Amino acid sequence: MNRGSPRDSNLRYLPPGVEALATVASYRRGEEIYRQGSDALQLYHVISGQACKCLNTASGRRRVVDFLLPGDYFGFTILDRHRFGVEAGSSGTLIARYPRREFERIATWDQSVAAIIREAAFGTISRLQTRLLIVGRVSAQGKVSAFLLSMAGRYSDRTPDRFILPMSRYDIADYLGISVETVCRALTHLKQRHTIKVVGARCVEIIDRAGLTRIADDDDLDGLRWAG
Amino acid sequence: MNRGSPRDSNLRYLPPGVEALATVASYRRGEEIYRQGSDALQLYHVISGQACKCLNTASGRRRVVDFLLPGDYFGFTILDRHRFGVEAGSSGTLIARYPRREFERIATWDQSVAAIIREAAFGTISRLQTRLLIVGRVSAQGKVSAFLLSMAGRYSDRTPDRFILPMSRYDIADYLGISVETVCRALTHLKQRHTIKVVGARCVEIIDRAGLTRIADDDDLDGLRWAG
DNA sequence: CGTAGTCTTGAGTATCCTCAACGAGGGTGG
DNA sequence: CCACCCTCGTTGAGGATACTCAAGACTACG
Numbered sequence: 001m002n003r004g005s006p007r008d009s010n011l012r013y014l015p016p017g018v019e020a021l022a023t024v025a026s027y028r029r030g031e032e033i034y035r036q037g038s039d040a041l042q043l044y045h046v047i048s049g050q051a052c053k054c055l056n057t058a059s060g061r062r063r064v065v066d067f068l069l070p071g072d073y074f075g076f077t078i079l080d081r082h083r084f085g086v087e088a089g090s091s092g093t094l095i096a097r098y099p100r101r102e103f104e105r106i107a108t109w110d111q112s113v114a115a116i117i118r119e120a121a122f123g124t125i126s127r128l129q130t131r132l133l134i135v136g137r138v139s140a141q142g143k144v145s146a147f148l149l150s151m152a153g154r155y156s157d158r159t160p161d162r163f164i165l166p167m168s169r170y171d172i173a174d175y176l177g178i179s180v181e182t183v184c185r186a187l188t189h190l191k192q193r194h195t196i197k198v199v200g201a202r203c204v205e206i207i208d209r210a211g212l213t214r215i216a217d218d219d220d221l222d223g224l225r226w227a228g
Numbered sequence: 229m230n231r232g233s234p235r236d237s238n239l240r241y242l243p244p245g246v247e248a249l250a251t252v253a254s255y256r257r258g259e260e261i262y263r264q265g266s267d268a269l270q271l272y273h274v275i276s277g278q279a280c281k282c283l284n285t286a287s288g289r290r291r292v293v294d295f296l297l298p299g300d301y302f303g304f305t306i307l308d309r310h311r312f313g314v315e316a317g318s319s320g321t322l323i324a325r326y327p328r329r330e331f332e333r334i335a336t337w338d339q340s341v342a343a344i345i346r347e348a349a350f351g352t353i354s355r356l357q358t359r360l361l362i363v364g365r366v367s368a369q370g371k372v373s374a375f376l377l378s379m380a381g382r383y384s385d386r387t388p389d390r391f392i393l394p395m396s397r398y399d400i401a402d403y404l405g406i407s408v409e410t411v412c413r414a415l416t417h418l419k420q421r422h423t424i425k426v427v428g429a430r431c432v433e434i435i436d437r438a439g440l441t442r443i444a445d446d447d448d449l450d451g452l453r454w455a456g
Numbered sequence: 457c458g459t460a461g462t463c464t465t466g467a468g469t470a471t472c473c474t475c476a477a478c479g480a481g482g483g484t485g486g
Numbered sequence: 487c488c489a490c491c492c493t494c495g496t497t498g499a500g501g502a503t504a505c506t507c508a509a510g511a512c513t514a515c516g
Contacts, residue, residue: 128356135405
């Protein structure tokens with residue numbers, strides 16, 4: 001198991017008896033970890049890399065429901081089947097898998113394992129609520145700004161103002177419910193306002209956090225338009 | 229306690245020892261049940277009526293995070309303070325309140341109470357994910373159609389195709405992240421297409437569920453525009 | 457070095473928001 | 487009982503934002 005990744009600080013390890021149940025697998029970009037509608041037999045834990053929880057609609061559109069980063073647990077459900085699919089977002093993504101029934105059985109007497117489940121549930125709620133507030137914004141710039149701030153927050157362990165976006169512009173667009181072009185234009189506009197710097201498309205640096213927060217919190221800024 | 233409401237079938241009662249802790253209060257439309265940022269000292273349960281969990285942004289905009297209907301529990305948080313406020317959506321809304329610490333203490337040994345908390349958490353996750361998929365749609369008509377279907381689903385105990393919208397158009401607009409006028413226009417357009425009937429602004433009947441589902445699932449319908 | 461995928465920018469169009477006005481319904485007070 | 491007020495709901499007009507289509511630049515990788 002590769003434990004030398006720079007994001008290890010987010011990881012929490014389970015009791016040895018549970019860790020012994022784990023099998024670790026490596027996935028390549030775009031590879032399916034589990035398919036939407038499949039039986040929910042295992043629980044998962046991101047060790048390194050990045051994964052997307054997403055829904056493929058009847059119309060063929062892809063909707064990203066959640067970005068899963070190192071330390072995140074996923075695959076929890078009350079149902080027997082997964083409502084959403086999960087696919088790796090970058091090559092070499094390492095995922096630990098635990099048999100669900102066994103995991104839940106242990107949770108009935110091991111408080112630390114039960115706590116993992118509880119915290120995973122509340123963590124999911126927290127991410128979902130944050131995402132709701134991001135997506136619910138009216139302007140695309142507000143969405144992108146809020147998204148950048150939320151990503152910066154999830155990398156808060158080190159250099160909160162400089163981080164790598166592990167996902168493509170397409171993933172971001174599907175996550176925010178706007179088009180790829182609009183994501184690009186919003187980023188360009190933030191660059192032109194000297195609010196952020198972008199190095200090589202994936203590395204983002206927040207220059208003016210107050211300004212970014214203002215745009216994210218308040219869509220109705222006076223004369224804020226990128227088109228003219 | 230008024231237990232004669234037509235929505236009682238959704239209610240689950242707790243063990244007598246826990247019910248004894250409850251105090252029931254009635255709220256009028258717009259009245260605050262708890263304020264955003266206040267100390268999280270109690271847990272809540274909707275008996276009848278309707279409530280809105282909402283956030284007031286720095287810019288003065290109101291964002292509805294969740295609609296709370298009879299049977300829903302709310303007020304759960306891992307933090308000490310409420311991130312969102314909750315206000316009653318209609319006059320005469322009855323809310324049961326339980327002291328949080330006591331409730332959680334009982335949950336450590338009473339499985340049925342612990343199950344309430346667990347189910348409340350998963351129920352919240354489920355509602356949030358549904359809401360995400362609704363709000364994430366690209367067209368306003370898709371959002372409104374999906375919203376109607378989700379509301380119909382929450383009243384599934386009886387007459388799934390005919391139900392009362394307990395919230396105002398403004399609440400719906402804040403929930404969907406679109407303007408009130410757009411909500412009205414989308415409803416008008418659905419009426420003109422004979423997809424739904426609306427009686428007196430609050431009573432909705434789904435005429436063509438397949439059509440509504442198609443609009444909700446698939447935004448890219450051929451030539452689907454209300455403006456011409 | 458070529459290819460495929462990603463990222464960016466431009467032009468034109470359609471959707472949605474804002475502003476405005478009006479009708480409907482409910483509550484209150486004269 | 488009716489007039490009044492207030493909120494809610496609906497519709498119209500005009501303008502701004504974001505989408506679609508299109509093409510070119512950049513990057514990763516074999």
